Amino acid sequence: MNETKPRTLFEKLWTRHLVQPASDDHPAVIYIDLHLIHEVTSPQAFDELRRKNIPLRRPDRTVATMDHSIPTLFDGAEPLYSDDKTRAQVDTLRKNCAEYGLRLYAMGEAGQGIVHVIGPELGLTQPGRTIVCGDSHTSTHGAFGAWAFGIGTTEVGHVMATQCLLQRQPKTFEVRLEGKLARGVTAKDLILAVIREIGVDGGRGHVIEYTGSCIASLSMAERMTICNMSIEAGARAGLIAPDETTYAYLEGREYAPRGDAWAGALADWRTLPTDAGASYDKSVTLDASAVKPMVTYGTNPGMSVAIDEPIPERANRGEDAQALEYMHMRAGERLIGKSVDVVFIGSCTNARLEDLRVAASVMKGRKVAPGVRVLVVPGSQEVKRLAIDEGLDQVFRAAGAEWREPGCSMCIAMNGDGVAAGELAVSTSNRNFEGRQGKGARTVLASPLTAAAAAIRGTIADARELLDSE
Amino acid sequence: MMDAFRKITSKTAVLPVDNVDTDQIIPARFLTITTKEGLGESVFADWRNDPEFVLNRPEAEGARILVAGENFGCGSSREHAPWALVDYGFRAVVSTSIADIFKNNAVKNGLVPVEVEAEVHRFLLDHPGASVTVDLETCELVLPDGSRAGFPLDGFARHCLLNGIDQLDYLLQQEEAIARFESSST
Numbered sequence: 001m002n003e004t005k006p007r008t009l010f011e012k013l014w015t016r017h018l019v020q021p022a023s024d025d026h027p028a029v030i031y032i033d034l035h036l037i038h039e040v041t042s043p044q045a046f047d048e049l050r051r052k053n054i055p056l057r058r059p060d061r062t063v064a065t066m067d068h069s070i071p072t073l074f075d076g077a078e079p080l081y082s083d084d085k086t087r088a089q090v091d092t093l094r095k096n097c098a099e100y101g102l103r104l105y106a107m108g109e110a111g112q113g114i115v116h117v118i119g120p121e122l123g124l125t126q127p128g129r130t131i132v133c134g135d136s137h138t139s140t141h142g143a144f145g146a147w148a149f150g151i152g153t154t155e156v157g158h159v160m161a162t163q164c165l166l167q168r169q170p171k172t173f174e175v176r177l178e179g180k181l182a183r184g185v186t187a188k189d190l191i192l193a194v195i196r197e198i199g200v201d202g203g204r205g206h207v208i209e210y211t212g213s214c215i216a217s218l219s220m221a222e223r224m225t226i227c228n229m230s231i232e233a234g235a236r237a238g239l240i241a242p243d244e245t246t247y248a249y250l251e252g253r254e255y256a257p258r259g260d261a262w263a264g265a266l267a268d269w270r271t272l273p274t275d276a277g278a279s280y281d282k283s284v285t286l287d288a289s290a291v292k293p294m295v296t297y298g299t300n301p302g303m304s305v306a307i308d309e310p311i312p313e314r315a316n317r318g319e320d321a322q323a324l325e326y327m328h329m330r331a332g333e334r335l336i337g338k339s340v341d342v343v344f345i346g347s348c349t350n351a352r353l354e355d356l357r358v359a360a361s362v363m364k365g366r367k368v369a370p371g372v373r374v375l376v377v378p379g380s381q382e383v384k385r386l387a388i389d390e391g392l393d394q395v396f397r398a399a400g401a402e403w404r405e406p407g408c409s410m411c412i413a414m415n416g417d418g419v420a421a422g423e424l425a426v427s428t429s430n431r432n433f434e435g436r437q438g439k440g441a442r443t444v445l446a447s448p449l450t451a452a453a454a455a456i457r458g459t460i461a462d463a464r465e466l467l468d469s470e
Numbered sequence: 471m472m473d474a475f476r477k478i479t480s481k482t483a484v485l486p487v488d489n490v491d492t493d494q495i496i497p498a499r500f501l502t503i504t505t506k507e508g509l510g511e512s513v514f515a516d517w518r519n520d521p522e523f524v525l526n527r528p529e530a531e532g533a534r535i536l537v538a539g540e541n542f543g544c545g546s547s548r549e550h551a552p553w554a555l556v557d558y559g560f561r562a563v564v565s566t567s568i569a570d571i572f573k574n575n576a577v578k579n580g581l582v583p584v585e586v587e588a589e590v591h592r593f594l595l596d597h598p599g600a601s602v603t604v605d606l607e608t609c610e611l612v613l614p615d616g617s618r619a620g621f622p623l624d625g626f627a628r629h630c631l632l633n634g635i636d637q638l639d640y641l642l643q644q645e646e647a648i649a650r651f652e653s654s655s656t
Contacts, residue, residue: 019651020644026626029644031651041548043504054642069502085502092504136547136571152549152575154637162641164648168624200489201541204570234544236570300489300544319488319539414498433493433545435516 006275009241010172010207013147013272017130019164027166033129034061035159036115037102039093040068040414041134045157046096056100056160063124064097064104066090067114068135069414072377072404079107082416111254113380113406116140116348120224121382123253127242127269132159137348137430139230143223144250145242145272147207150231170236171281173206177214179289184464186358187222188350188428188447190214191229192294192304197286200302203235206281209274210240214288220249221354228349229430232301241273293463295335296432296445298323303432307450307462310334326434327442328424335444335460341423343374343401343455344437345448347411350428351379353386355448359428360395362452362466368400369458375417376401377409401455413437426454473580474634477605478561479612483524483533484598490538491545492572496554498546509550510557525558529599537564537594543572552576562604564611566591577627578637584611590619606632 007015020029035058042064049056056062069086071079081087090107097104105112111122116137119125127145132138134156141148151165158165175194181187195202208230215223223240230238247266250256257265292306303323305311313331314320324330329338345351345359356378368374376396378384384406387393393403409417411429413436419425421440428451429436432443444460453463500512517523524530536555542565543551552575555563562582573583582604586594593613594600603612606628610618630637 019647024625025629026640027624029641029647031648031655040501044506044549047505048638052638083502089502089504134547134549136545150547150571152547152552152571152578154549154575154578158638158641161638162644162648163652164641164644166626166637166641200544201567201569204541204567231545231571234541234569300491322487412498414501431491431493431545433491435497436493439497439499439516 006278008172008274008278008280009145009209009239009272010147011278013128013130014169016128017147022168027168029164030130030167032061032132032159032163032165034063034119034124034131035163036119036131036133036138037062037064037156038068038115038133038135039066039070039089041153042096042156043089043092044153045160046100048157049160054161058163059101061163062102062160064093064102065112065115065118066093066105066107068408068412070107070407071415072407072409072417074405077108086415110381113382114348114351114408116224116228117352117379117383120144120220120249121253121380123250123256126250126256126265127246127272132165136231137228139235139238140224140228140348142227142230142238143220143240144246145239145269147237147239149237171206173203173208173235174280174283175208175210176212176283176285177210177288178212178285179214179287180217181214181288181291184449184467185291185293186447186449187218187225189294190288190291191226192296192301192445193291194286195229195233195302196304198233198284200232200300201234203230203233206235207237207239208233208235209280210238211274212285212288215240216243219354220245221352224352225349229301232430242269293447293450295450295460296443297327297329297335299326299432299434301430301432301445304445305335307336308334336462338424338460340372340426340454340459342419342425343372343451344377344410344425344427344429345451346375346377346379346409347429348379348408349430350448351377351383353383355428356383356387356392357390359448359452360392362449362463363399363401363456364395366399366456368455372455372458374401374455375404375410377404378406380406399455410437419443426451426460475561475580475582475606475631477603477607478534479601479603480534481532481599481601482535482537482564482594483530484595485524485536485538486595488539489541489544492543492548492551493545495543495551496548501548501550506553508557509554510559513554513558532559534559535562535564535602535604536560540566542568543576544569547571547575549575549579552579552581556581564591564594577631580631582606582631583623584621586611586619586621
């Protein structure tokens, strides 16, 4: 009977990677297919291996890149580090990768970029895989039907040493999104609306699977934006079942299977989606067609409103009150018209080619408003190359934006790219926490479309007014 | 090496804020290190500018138990957050709910995540500086009146904390099963 019991996508992923089942005394031992590492959360894990004299078990399943603390400005070929510490982090990663024989996509090299952009781009991210990284936005890779999650540095060491992690089985949470997104509404708006609905801890203890007709209609870039922000709802991972869109994206990519192996992989991947009749521990359904462009007003990603809605009156109380004070905003007012100092288009949430195209569609033939500083940071060398091929860099430069080298940049603001205290930034990144983009910086999270509109207008604006009429 | 943890009695430092994210616990500008040491002086760096902030108040001095609002430790997976809290001197965090990745990181560094019911939490928020005991042998929080509130903790994580065991040692003992899994799946 057990074999015929309908199972969710997550249950299948769990079972496939079970090295040892859980007992009362021990969590399950889960096999990790792919370990992505970067310069900020790996050095202490390498030190631990050396201290214990343990080899790195599977260099062939470990891939490194540089993204978090690297500069996005160069003087010729010379990266302009913000300080000696960030330079030391990058040098440490380079040395560690050489010592352990790991594939490193180093700064400036083809293939380098934000870890959650390059995994899919290289075809490393595949349906059915377990993928971990010392970064909470590893949930991004779940867009391919992979079980992907962020871990701390101690667990980075566990994976290096054993290619396994200890896990208790999470619960499952279906977020069903039906209908078609309205014009001028993007995946970013949709996920912000979802987080507002379920709360910043609504996914705690759960793996979210996004289902429904809206999800089925989205591109891989859009699906990655959705899964990327699962962690902002506190979820242990985000998942989307693989389908023809997934396979079309992957076919022919560097690490994707080829020939007979591709056919075999496809046949296997088609068995992954949740079976009819399988049940989730909880479910919620949202009408995606009713979602409007969203902006955050507070200091966590759940504090958001539609662009034309006022900040709710409940925001006068408790945690929200502290957030509004920090943001210099008031309950009852709208964000439209607020003066903007900085616009950031980038991050693992929104720095893919499609995101840059969307932003460029608004900025083309227009000028950045006086006094606004605009940074456009492609997610990877590959995104940069393709964007240049299409002339997008010229669109941004002609408008008066800065076109930078790939990296995390102003999303985490540890490389010298940052927002000054008191400045208001409209950012396509994922976190509007206090000080996230710099001490005292005020962050409004939004889509690339809304960010581009803010750049042109110099204020928070409804991008739909700037779209070409069709 | 992680110290064994059985029981700790301390006054509390109370931070009555919900959704304290790891960017507040340790801002990203302090992540440009390649070691774990010395982060304690930067814990809650931006909030500590405020002289009224709890850690600046004399009554919180020496507190080893932090009481905070719900969903503590949300956001980034940076293990620098528990490193910073432990380096500062905390050995337990009490809340109604603690974010998954933070909780997972905390137990590997000798920081006990204590999730309690709303009523107990309310009492602690209302009585900053109260002397309480985190008893890991019974998985209970002992309040000043001697009453005990149980808290959930994964049995294995508890075992490792109680005995100062590195979880990696257990994983390394699974070598045979891991090798078997690898040969059967490729």
